[in-house]
Amino acid sequence: xxxxxxxxxxxxxxxxxxxxxxxxxxxxxxxxxxxxxxxxxxxxxxxxxxxxxxxxxxxxxxxxxxxxxxxxxxxxxxxxxxxxxxxxxxxxxxxxxxxxxxxxxxxxxxxxx
Amino acid sequence: xxxxxxxxxxxxxxxxxxxxxxxxxxxxxxxxxxxxxxxxxxxxxxxxxxxxxxxxxxxxxxxxxxxxxxxxxxxxxxxxxxxxxxxxxxxxxxxxxxxxxxxxxxxxx
Numbered sequence: 365x366x367x368x369x370x371x372x373x374x375x376x377x378x379x380x381x382x383x384x385x386x387x388x389x390x391x392x393x394x395x396x397x398x399x400x401x402x403x404x405x406x407x408x409x410x411x412x413x414x415x416x417x418x419x420x421x422x423x424x425x426x427x428x429x430x431x432x433x434x435x436x437x438x439x440x441x442x443x444x445x446x447x448x449x450x451x452x453x454x455x456x457x458x459x460x461x462x463x464x465x466x467x468x469x470x471x472x473x474x475x476x477x
Numbered sequence: 478x479x480x481x482x483x484x485x486x487x488x489x490x491x492x493x494x495x496x497x498x499x500x501x502x503x504x505x506x507x508x509x510x511x512x513x514x515x516x517x518x519x520x521x522x523x524x525x526x527x528x529x530x531x532x533x534x535x536x537x538x539x540x541x542x543x544x545x546x547x548x549x550x551x552x553x554x555x556x557x558x559x560x561x562x563x564x565x566x567x568x569x570x571x572x573x574x575x576x577x578x579x580x581x582x583x584x585x586x
Binding site for chain 2 (some may be wrong): 368404405406407408409422444453462463465466467469470471
């Protein structure tokens with residue numbers, strides 16, 4: 365079974381803190397994604413990566429950065445957390461190819477106070 | 478703009494059939510995905526349609542009409558474990574996924 369894990373299920377941070385969200389997949393997938401999920405809205409893509417060392421901006425990259433130093437790990441960084449970044453963050457991975465399904469991690473619920 | 482519409486919430490009875498609709502307006506079309514998401518859990522893949530017609534997979538079927546910008550997910554013989562949110566996502570001309578807000582399905586005994 366494909367397994368995508370995220371470092372924390374719940375996280376509480378203060379405004380201005382630097383926040384790291386880690387995602388690891390164990391199926392040698394090339395593509396990895398970071399989304400945020402908010403009530404009443406569809407998933408919104410923050411960043412994605414087609415392969416190691418590669419990154420592409422999604423629809424809402426402002427306030428975020430990413431790192432992909434190893435194929436299995438994709439990190440999302442909030443440089444200076446703000447209250448409007450309180451959200452559920454979902455990581456996903458897939459085999460290279462747009463028609464392939466994405467496999468999601470369980471999510472990290474981040475609260476910024 | 479790009480838009481995916483799904484009902485916010487639906488209620489159905491155990492053992493019955495329910496149809497969850499998804500209409501879309503996107504810049505181009507390269508397929509439509511359905512995912513299931515139980516509360517507090519990760520979305521999981523259900524189906525992918527790129528051609529018109531009905532695709533059946535056990536109790537779940539997915540239908541697509543590209544000319545109408547319309548899809549539905551049909552769930553038969555409903556079970557309590559089918560209580561979840563169902564997410565519709567369309568891949569646009571840039572091969573980016575546009576996600577609907579999801580339909581919360583409540584199953585009553």
